[in-house]
Amino acid sequence: MMLNSNIYWLLYLTICISFANAFIPQPVIADGALSGDSITHTEITQIAFIRSLARFFYETRIAPNNNNNGTVNQQDYFTKQHTIDDLYKLAHPEYSDAQVEFYSLPLKFTLDLVMTHNALVDLDPDTKKLSPAHFDSETFNNGSRRIILLRQKVVNDSRTADSDLTDARQKTGQLLHTLQDFYSHSNWVEMGNTDVNTLIGRNETVGQVAAPNQATCSDTGCTKKTQKCSLWQQITIRKCPLVYYDCTNNILAAINSQRILTSGYLFNQTGENGQPLNKPANVGKCSHGSVSDDSANVPAIGGINKDSNSLLFSPHASLHYQAVEFAINATEHFFNDLRQEIGNDSFDRLFVINPAD
Numbered sequence: 001m002m003l004n005s006n007i008y009w010l011l012y013l014t015i016c017i018s019f020a021n022a023f024i025p026q027p028v029i030a031d032g033a034l035s036g037d038s039i040t041h042t043e044i045t046q047i048a049f050i051r052s053l054a055r056f057f058y059e060t061r062i063a064p065n066n067n068n069n070g071t072v073n074q075q076d077y078f079t080k081q082h083t084i085d086d087l088y089k090l091a092h093p094e095y096s097d098a099q100v101e102f103y104s105l106p107l108k109f110t111l112d113l114v115m116t117h118n119a120l121v122d123l124d125p126d127t128k129k130l131s132p133a134h135f136d137s138e139t140f141n142n143g144s145r146r147i148i149l150l151r152q153k154v155v156n157d158s159r160t161a162d163s164d165l166t167d168a169r170q171k172t173g174q175l176l177h178t179l180q181d182f183y184s185h186s187n188w189v190e191m192g193n194t195d196v197n198t199l200i201g202r203n204e205t206v207g208q209v210a211a212p213n214q215a216t217c218s219d220t221g222c223t224k225k226t227q228k229c230s231l232w233q234q235i236t237i238r239k240c241p242l243v244y245y246d247c248t249n250n251i252l253a254a255i256n257s258q259r260i261l262t263s264g265y266l267f268n269q270t271g272e273n274g275q276p277l278n279k280p281a282n283v284g285k286c287s288h289g290s291v292s293d294d295s296a297n298v299p300a301i302g303g304i305n306k307d308s309n310s311l312l313f314s315p316h317a318s319l320h321y322q323a324v325e326f327a328i329n330a331t332e333h334f335f336n337d338l339r340q341e342i343g344n345d346s347f348d349r350l351f352v353i354n355p356a357d
Contacts, residue, residue, distance in 0.1 A: 024308055038308035039324040042115045044180055045173070048331035049111055049351075054082055055336060056353065057091035060344055068093055084108060106352035110169055117173030118180075127174075131269045134181045136288060137277040138263050140209050143178055147201035150175035154338070158346045165350055172350075175201070176331055183326040184306040185288065186263045187216075189319050191256045196330040207261045215284030215300075216262040221250035222302030222315065237291055237312075244291045245302040247315035251286065264288030264304050267295045289315040 024040045054077070062072050072090060082090075084107065088100045095103065120127075127133040132142035150171045157168035182200060183189065199206040210216050222245045229240040255262055265279035266288045279285055279295045289296040289303010290313045296303045303315040306323040314320060339347040348354055 024313075038310065038320060041118050041177060041180060044324060044327045044331060045115050045118055045176055046111065048328045049114075049335055050082060050084060050087070051328075051332045052335035052339070053084065053087055053107075053353070054078065056339060056344070056347065057087050061091040084111075103354070103356055106355045110350075110352050113166075113169050114173040114176070117170040118177045119173075121174055121177040129266075129269050130272070131277050132272055133174075133178050135178065135185045135263050136181075137265045137269050137271075137279075138209055138212075138261070138285075139271065139277070140186070140206050140261055140263070141204045142272055143182065144200050144202075144206045145204045147175045147178055148204070151201055151338075154350075155342055158338075158342045158350045168350060176334065179330055179334060180327040183330065184314075184320070184323040185304075186261055187251050187256060187286075187304060188261070189306065189322045189326065190251050190304070190316075191259055193326075196326055196333060198333070200330070201334070208259060210255065210260050210262045212280070213283060214260075216252055216255050216260075217250050217284060217286035217300035217302070217304065218252060219250070219299055219301050222247040222300075224301070225311065239291060242291050242312060243297070244312050245289060245296055245315045246311050246317075247289070247302040247304065248318070250300065250302050250315075251304060252284075262286055262304075265295055266293050 024038050058072075058074075058077060062068055062077070067074065068090070071093065077090070084104050085100050088104045089095060089097075092100070092103070121133055122128050131137040131139040132146050135143040154168045154171050154175070157163050157165055179200060182197065188197060197206055225244055225246060227242050229237065229242050233242065234240050251262070254260075262285075264286045265277070267278055269277045271277050279287060279298055281298070284300045286300060287293060287295045287298070287303040288305050290305065290307075292313075293303065296315070305314050306316045306319045308314045309317050309320040311317050342350070348357070
């Protein structure tokens with residue numbers, strides 16, 4: 001069980017609901033946003049890390065010990081859902097329950113730090129409206145370059161003996177936010193892909209991107225909805241009545257069939273140099289879309305984000321769980337690839353997996 005940081009998140013609740021344009025950062029915010037069934041950045045990161053941790057323990061502890069003298073079945077091990085404490089107990093059968101809790105605590109603190117800095121990308125004034133930090137506004141090359149640079153700093157710090165790894169852990173959370181947003185903000189899901197984009201964070205070019213003057217969405221396929229708002233929604237969303245869109249096939253068929261990447265635009269977004277990246281007029285670009293995104297009312301109306309399973313915040317809410325699964329798999333790939341690059345010892349030290357070693 002992860003450390004409880006709900007008090008911290010409640011302080012930011014109102015800000016997040018009004019201005020976050022990504023997977024919802026943390027579960028308590030999802031509840032406050034009346035989108036409690038949505039899967040958050042925090043949950044995506046935690047699920048993916050536990051899967052990676054399971055592989056780490058299996059390859060470094062369980063398999064070398066002959067599957068703990070035959071007590072661990074490999075197939076069951078990799079198909080069962082584990083908690084962090086489950087994995088410590090399987091990797092260290094000699095530990096008592098108290099020892100499991102004690103030795104797993106530094107990792108839980110570390111993972112909590114990573115997840116916090118993942119969520120803060122939506123709150124930090126330097127990144128919350130920075131399009132490349134979220135793969136918004138078709139900034140695919142810039143977004144991948146951001147991940148490459150952050151990842152290299154993590155690798156360099158992790159390989160440096162006796163270095164303070166706090167910054168590396170923070171940067172891990174920041175780059176994972178961007179990586180995860182690719183799947184909820186782009187049309188990767190709508191293209192019909194069945195696997196993650198392995199070019200992200202490895203190459204600046206992650207696929208063919210729509211040209212600046214190329215239409216990507218149409219008004220067709222979106223239904224405008226209006227509803228009264230509750231007192232809570234008046235306080236948090238600060239708009240009444242609520243106007244939003246339910247969109248299905250609003251991405252132009254040729255864009256998806258030709259495997260051209262696009263992502264939604266929002267008002268008041270910026271590029272890396274602070275230049276505005278507002279939605280182009282009279283082009284037919286997609287919007288990010290949500291009850292808080294005014295660009296959703298500018299043709300092409302609606303939006304394509306899959307951040308939540310609520311139409312209030314995500315015009316493509318029906319694809320939310322598909323985007324989540326891609327984001328989890330991509331995050332797990334990141335952790336596994338990072339371990340392969342820096343080695344088991346450095347990976348262990350980065351996340352403080354075995355504090356007794």
